[in-house]
Amino acid sequence: MEFGFGPGDEEFRAEARAWLGEHLRGAAFAEAVGRGGPGSEHEGAAQRRAWERELGRGGWIGLGWGSGEGPGGVRAGPGAGLGAGSDAGPGVGPYGNRRATLTQQVVWAEEYARARAPGRYGHIGENLLAPTLLAHGTREQQDEFLPPIARGDALWCQGYSEPGAGSDLAGLRTAAVRDGDAYRVTGQKIWTSLAHEADWCFVLARTEAGSRGHRGISFLLVPMDQPGRIEVRPIRQLTGTSEFNEVFFDGAIARASHVVGGVGNGWRVAMGLLGFERGVSTLVQQIGFAQELEGVVREAVDSGAADDPVLRDRLVRQWAELRVMRWNALRTLGSSGGGADAGAPSVAKLLWGRWHQRLGELAMGVRGAAAAVGPADWSEGSPYELDALQRLFLFTRADTIYGGSDEIQRNIIAERVLGLPREAR
Numbered sequence: 001m002e003f004g005f006g007p008g009d010e011e012f013r014a015e016a017r018a019w020l021g022e023h024l025r026g027a028a029f030a031e032a033v034g035r036g037g038p039g040s041e042h043e044g045a046a047q048r049r050a051w052e053r054e055l056g057r058g059g060w061i062g063l064g065w066g067s068g069e070g071p072g073g074v075r076a077g078p079g080a081g082l083g084a085g086s087d088a089g090p091g092v093g094p095y096g097n098r099r100a101t102l103t104q105q106v107v108w109a110e111e112y113a114r115a116r117a118p119g120r121y122g123h124i125g126e127n128l129l130a131p132t133l134l135a136h137g138t139r140e141q142q143d144e145f146l147p148p149i150a151r152g153d154a155l156w157c158q159g160y161s162e163p164g165a166g167s168d169l170a171g172l173r174t175a176a177v178r179d180g181d182a183y184r185v186t187g188q189k190i191w192t193s194l195a196h197e198a199d200w201c202f203v204l205a206r207t208e209a210g211s212r213g214h215r216g217i218s219f220l221l222v223p224m225d226q227p228g229r230i231e232v233r234p235i236r237q238l239t240g241t242s243e244f245n246e247v248f249f250d251g252a253i254a255r256a257s258h259v260v261g262g263v264g265n266g267w268r269v270a271m272g273l274l275g276f277e278r279g280v281s282t283l284v285q286q287i288g289f290a291q292e293l294e295g296v297v298r299e300a301v302d303s304g305a306a307d308d309p310v311l312r313d314r315l316v317r318q319w320a321e322l323r324v325m326r327w328n329a330l331r332t333l334g335s336s337g338g339g340a341d342a343g344a345p346s347v348a349k350l351l352w353g354r355w356h357q358r359l360g361e362l363a364m365g366v367r368g369a370a371a372a373v374g375p376a377d378w379s380e381g382s383p384y385e386l387d388a389l390q391r392l393f394l395f396t397r398a399d400t401i402y403g404g405s406d407e408i409q410r411n412i413i414a415e416r417v418l419g420l421p422r423e424a425r
Helices: 007-025 045-057 102-114 123-136 139-151 266-277 281-303 309-336 344-372 388-396 406-417
Strands: 156-159 175-179 182-189 200-206 217-223 230-234 245-255
Touching: 007 102, 045 139, 102 281, 102 309, 123 139, 123 156, 123 200, 123 266, 175 200, 182 200, 182 217, 200 245, 200 266, 217 245, 217 266, 281 309, 281 344, 281 388, 309 344, 344 388, 344 406
Parallel strands: 156 200
Antiparallel strands: 175 182, 182 245, 200 217, 230 245
16 A cells, blocks of 8 residues: 555645644644643643634544545545645535545644644544444434534543443443433443533433343443532542543433434444544554654753663654554554454554553653652642653553543454454453
């Protein structure tokens, strides 16, 4: 496969780069540049919410929705456009979004990350829920929920994990009971990113009493503004931040018309969503990784640590492995649209999770003993503060757990791809 981009893609790149440069230089958003990444998602909350609306006005949210090309358009098949790119212009999509080919979606993701644009508040709605609605939702659901996401007005969170059902969602116990034209949702979700900011939550719940395993689960869209019925409690992490939350549902209302994919089909819908999670956004993540690696290399050079041949070899290996991850992501997108190969999402997660952990460990190795202490002016009783490399190390300890633990990913590959016997339960 050829990994180049065509003339139309490069024109699109120039337009994206110019738009980002113009809008990030203005007084409204200049301070948000580089803020809001993993471990610092609390930074610049008001500015970043306004930035979502700015992206929406520019048509940059939902690239490719309805185009049928790639993760944004859902229906990509073998050979769908990751060789020489199409020369087609973006146009205007059905929800106020720009039309874009798969290669143009990749171009936008790359330019956004290179510009160090603010961490996205709307990622979950745009890159997880929207493709799921395009694949499994009704036309009425698409028309109701996609335009607010495309405008940057509606923020979403993901109600999957529970205290007794993390990576293995078959153990979930949150229940949804039919009550007229609605469902009443009762249960607890945990590790819910940005639930304290979200307007809506897509929730996996049991709609069939007494069901077990993957059966009897439905995918519901639940409004978060239900005082007395929904409580959000932040979880303070090692980094001192609290972008994750516990969410308690006590008879929360979800309309029956907001069940996606049909009652009892939630597991199939949820698995489809996890495939979209490893789509074009994986490339954005990798460019962020490259920027973090650059910071570690710069620290190694400035401190003289790079003179150590063993440490220098580790730096080179990190760089080489990141390039391999990029080619793997491009190959996966180009050959299957990011979802047809049952093992591809799991392979991607295994690759980046451990790679990012090793980068955090390498950052501490570059610093040496100084990595274990706070800033020079730190004193007893002062706020708990971390610099960028310390935050990187602490946050990456969770990389092999969240988003599906490494153990679960290996089981998926073994059982669904290689056909090995199922793990004893």
